[in-house]
Amino acid sequence: MRRRYTLMMLCCLLAIANASAQTKTIAKPNIVFIYVDDLGYGDLSCYGATSVKTPNTDRLAAGGLRFTDGHCSASTCTPSRFAILTGSYAFRNKAAILPGDAPLIINPGQQTMPGMLQQAGYTTAAIGKWHLGLGAGHPNWNDSISPGPREIGFNYSFIIPATPDRVPTVFVEDHHVVKLDLNDPVSVSYDHPIGNDPIGLQHPEMLKMQADSQHSGTIVNGVSRIGYMSGGHSAYWKDEDFSEVLTAKALHFIEANRSQPFFLYFALPNVHVPRMSNAKFVGATQMGPRGDDIAEMDWITGQVMDQLRKLNLINNTLVIFTSDNGPVIDDGYADNAESKLGKHQAAGIYKGGKYSAYEGGTRVPLIVSWPGKVKPGVNDALISQVDFFRSLSALAAVPVINSAAPDSRDLSPVLLGNTRQGRTEMIEEAFTMCYRQGNWKYIAPVTQAPPSWLANKKVPTGLQADPQLYNLKTDPAEQHNLAASMPAKTKALADALRLEMAAGSRK
Numbered sequence: 001m002r003r004r005y006t007l008m009m010l011c012c013l014l015a016i017a018n019a020s021a022q023t024k025t026i027a028k029p030n031i032v033f034i035y036v037d038d039l040g041y042g043d044l045s046c047y048g049a050t051s052v053k054t055p056n057t058d059r060l061a062a063g064g065l066r067f068t069d070g071h072c073s074a075s076t077c078t079p080s081r082f083a084i085l086t087g088s089y090a091f092r093n094k095a096a097i098l099p100g101d102a103p104l105i106i107n108p109g110q111q112t113m114p115g116m117l118q119q120a121g122y123t124t125a126a127i128g129k130w131h132l133g134l135g136a137g138h139p140n141w142n143d144s145i146s147p148g149p150r151e152i153g154f155n156y157s158f159i160i161p162a163t164p165d166r167v168p169t170v171f172v173e174d175h176h177v178v179k180l181d182l183n184d185p186v187s188v189s190y191d192h193p194i195g196n197d198p199i200g201l202q203h204p205e206m207l208k209m210q211a212d213s214q215h216s217g218t219i220v221n222g223v224s225r226i227g228y229m230s231g232g233h234s235a236y237w238k239d240e241d242f243s244e245v246l247t248a249k250a251l252h253f254i255e256a257n258r259s260q261p262f263f264l265y266f267a268l269p270n271v272h273v274p275r276m277s278n279a280k281f282v283g284a285t286q287m288g289p290r291g292d293d294i295a296e297m298d299w300i301t302g303q304v305m306d307q308l309r310k311l312n313l314i315n316n317t318l319v320i321f322t323s324d325n326g327p328v329i330d331d332g333y334a335d336n337a338e339s340k341l342g343k344h345q346a347a348g349i350y351k352g353g354k355y356s357a358y359e360g361g362t363r364v365p366l367i368v369s370w371p372g373k374v375k376p377g378v379n380d381a382l383i384s385q386v387d388f389f390r391s392l393s394a395l396a397a398v399p400v401i402n403s404a405a406p407d408s409r410d411l412s413p414v415l416l417g418n419t420r421q422g423r424t425e426m427i428e429e430a431f432t433m434c435y436r437q438g439n440w441k442y443i444a445p446v447t448q449a450p451p452s453w454l455a456n457k458k459v460p461t462g463l464q465a466d467p468q469l470y471n472l473k474t475d476p477a478e479q480h481n482l483a484a485s486m487p488a489k490t491k492a493l494a495d496a497l498r499l500e501m502a503a504g505s506r507k
């Protein structure tokens with residue numbers, strides 16, 4: 001009797017141990033998030049590009065799941081990044097493109113995606129472009145810079161504070177500017193020139209590429225930037241070294257954390273302006289610096305995948321590859337991107353691109369891979385990056401606290417390729433609000449004047465005084481505005497958008 005009881009207990013214990021071992025392997029994949037900057041729907045060969053070859057990204061897509069209706073939440077960077085990390089649409093926080101000395105726009109008290117994973121035992125890192133603000137605004141770059149990534153859930157950070165075209169042109173590692181000499185302190189201003197360094201407006205002869213007036217501030221590495229900066233010369237980055245410096249940091253983080261669950265948020269500066277690839281990639285394509293920067297981006301992706309393979313982590317790592325907004329060809333620097341574009345369609349068949357309310361603004365490449373878990377193929381489900389928060393929480397079996405991630409939906413079955421049933425509706429932001437409902441797309445009339453520099457962009461922005469309605473099934477390129485002929489449908493979508501904006505709903 002006693003023996004039978006012991007045997008029963010032993011079986012029970014074994015069953016429990018087995019179950020928990022299983023939850024461990026299933027529940028805590030490493031997560032590597034490769035976030036490319038300004039990469040358009042048509043910029044990869046696996047999405048139809050022929051003027052540039054992206055073999056590493058194509059391989060990721062071939063072994064994983066490639067989405068055809070995946071969206072960043074906005075057609076510019078800061079809002080999209082805010083939405084990913086908080087699970088909240090950016091308009092709820094009025095998050096817009098930030099200057100390089102803006103305050104951190106994510107509240108350290110709120111649950112964030114990295115914070116949630118950290119609570120579940122993940123080691124987390126943000127490497128690459130940040131652009132979500134630092135400190136309380138106008139931080140002292142010569143001191144400890146806080147709050148920043150470390151205060152919102154990242155164990156480690158090595159960042160470009162804003163964008164490659166904005167000062168300060170220095171890396172910040174955790175709380176400090178890298179290689180700073182305190183005898184030559186950094187100051188930053190976005191209102192008026194400071195210090196003695198030349199500025200582009202006055203010294204165009206010193207420039208590697210000419211720039212528009214907004215990009216004509218302090219010259220660093222032969223390129224004039226947005227904003228003014230003095231000091232910090234020993235800490236200046238060299239744009240051509242971005243790929244090597246950042247990739248080395250990412251590979252090191254993966255190796256150092258190989259034996260425990262990790263989350264790597266790897267935000268590449270490619271293919272944002274100024275496009276200054278490493279010499280290894282200059283001339284890699286016929287498209288000039290923008291094409292070469294795509295080739296370099298593909299190499300970086302290959303390096304990350306090779307590292308995962310080499311360390312035998314590939315089967316236990318969920319890789320998500322996507323972009324923060326649609327493509328832009330001329331974004332302020334004379335880099336021949338327009339003249340060398342040829343037949344390349346950076347947004348594929350879609351209209352518009354970065355800054356645009358049309359599909360080209362937010363429909364971006366989205367590839368997910370996790371061998372053995374994600375069913376390979378192509379998926380046309382509607383999915384937004386704002387959904388990663390709750391989807392990852394489900395995949396990693398980590399609870400989201402109630403008030404967090406109000407706009408995020410758990411679409412983990414979609415990410416795993418188990419269903420094509422994604423969102424039925426979705427908000428898109430682009431200096432106005434857009435609303436998808438199935439194949440219908442509504443673009444609200446503009447209510448506020450967009451930034452004046454937007455008027456110089458060649459990209460169709462979709463910003464109009466009248467409402468727009470498109471049927472993406474029959475008119476994916478948004479050529480026929482049906483708002484006037486379908487007033488009831490237009491009103492229904494406008495009302496649904498207003499309701500969702502007012503509610504902050506989670507369905």
Ligand code: NG6
Binds near residue numbers: 037078
């Ligand atoms: C714009 C800049 C553009 C780019 C963008 C941010 C001008 C005229 N243009 O304001 O060059 O920096 O902001 O890009 O200033 S993003 O990908 O980070 O959203």
Ligand code: CA
Binds near residue numbers: 038076077272325
């Ligand atoms: Ca961007």
